[in-house]
Amino acid sequence: MSGTPAVPAALQLVDVRKRFGRTEIIRGVSLAIGTGERHAIIGPNGAGKSTLFNLISGRFHADSGEILLDGKAITRRKPFEINRMGLARSFQITNIFPRLSVFENLRCAVLWSLGYRYSFWHNLNNLADAEARAEELLERIGLRRRRNIQAGLLTYAEQRALEIGITIAGGAQVILLDEPTAGMSRSETSRAVALIREISQGKTLVMVEHDMSVVFGLADRISVVVYGEVIASGRPEEIRADPKVKEAYLGQPAEAA
């Protein structure tokens, strides 16, 4: 299970375990996600998908096992360190800066990667590179017309788009999206899928998603997590054909493509 490939995977998990109290939520997950791959993690509610994301992104720390980003251990690093190493994530529950304008949300999100760190000797409004990046992001996530609105006043779908904008702003090579289309209407979902396809060009994408049309439409590979374990991992057609998956998961939702 733990054999390291010749080229290190963009993201690799080796026998990761996490318990809360007496309950083991993640029970030995091993996973290798290749550079440039679009990887979906699916599974029933409470399977531990979001916990897995929280472990990878440093929100929680694993009890045992190893998590590697481009071959470098990030298992016990803090979220901001992991982010600086090139991994960014979005959240299942919208997680933006509600009192800042949409533009300011994006500009904040590009500052670290442009090297401005904790500077109090630069005038923000003179930072042409930060402004240009933020404007370009506004365009890409389709919120140009909402530029100066307080982010907390955006509609739900707009906030989800902003959430993705903040996530990709720093130019991270590995992007984790936690249920990016949850709670969206059909038309909003298809717009979100187009956006995700566009922003993940040339990057490694890992996403947790419930909508099977989104999963099978976007993912190069799929991992199925049930009760804190990966029961199957492979290309979409392999997953669809896997009897264990059918039994544990795909049998139930009618949405399966």
Added chain:
Amino acid sequence: MTVLGELHFKPLNFGRWVIWGFSAIVFIAAPQVFDSGFARALLSQMAIMIIFALSYNMLLGQTGLLSFGHAVYSGLGAYFAIHALALIGKGSLVFPVSLLPLIGGAAGLLFGVVFGWLTTKRAGTTFAMISLGIGEMVFAASLMFPGFFGGEAGISGNRTAGGRFLGIDGLSFGPDIQVYYLIATWTFLCMIAMYALTHTPLGRIANAVRDNPERAEFIGYDAQRVRWIMMMLAGFFAGVSGGLSAVNLESVGSGAVHAAVSGGVLLAAFIGGVLFFFGPILGAVVFVFFAFALSEYTPAWHLYLGVFFVALVMFAPGGLSSLLLLNLRVARLGKFRRLRDPYVGVLGTGGLLAAGIALLIEMTYHLTLGIGTGSSVKVFGFPFDTTRGESWVFGSALVAASGMAFEYMRRRFKREWDAIAIEIEDWRRDNPEQDQ
């Protein structure tokens, strides 16, 4: 109501120059217009309080840190500055008196580094409680170490000790007007510096940490580090205000690090409003008016300040600055004329109500505290005899009548205000881009 005005699309930021120019003129002209010794002392206090309240708002409004111990930084800054002043007086230190606030600032910064490291690990209630604890600790230390803190008497110095400023004859910071202009210069520079800070990467990220510290960590920022740096910088400016206070009063006692000072700056910031940069400036002016001007006339000033604060928080939770901006928006949309009569009604009856309440309070205070000074008390220039029933009947009747009238006017005002608010909401929905 966006917190951050987007002004940068205006080529020269003309409006900003006008505002800073106007502020400078106010600072220069104020002591010429109000030229009594008392008024000038009051203006100096206001200017010092402006720096202190703005530095406090770097934590509260900008970083979301509710501190109950900000007096630690201003107070210790004041102590270091007064010790330096005393040393200058003895001739054992050569340092310009005009730059003493820098010593206060350096001390504030240093203690910001030390205490900030302890307090900023957490935000929210934990931060507030630790800041309270550190405030108590430093106050206790001020009583334990009389060598540094000067015990009951405090430490004093002489602000003319440095001799002539820049070799100019007669310029020694002895006269009130000279020390006022020294303070005003520092205040103006600090205002610009603190305003500029809100337009830097750190300043903006502090807002992000205030809004959502967890998300800030996932865009590469260490939220604790951001809070810590803001704490150091706030400590610096608080220390500058303390240093100015030391130069101004030529004496610093343990009261300078007392919780009452920390509470005062919290009140000042809230009165002015923490959502906008200029809020604490208004708050500082109003607070000093209560604490230093009203206190000259009545021992009940704490009570008036408390009532004013409660009323403000109830009716205008965003403070005076929000109130001002809301009214400006109403005016900009050409709806202010509809509020004119309701305002006259509310302010007129409210003024009478306040006068009636003040009369009763002053007579009560006189009965309990004014023993031996006769039975008559002057309120608003009129003598009232506290032993005669008529005074009390008059006061009570005034309160009752103006109270009822005020309540009627308040409802009328609220109806009109709410109607306008709904119209503005509709307008905002249709014109989201123009909203500020």
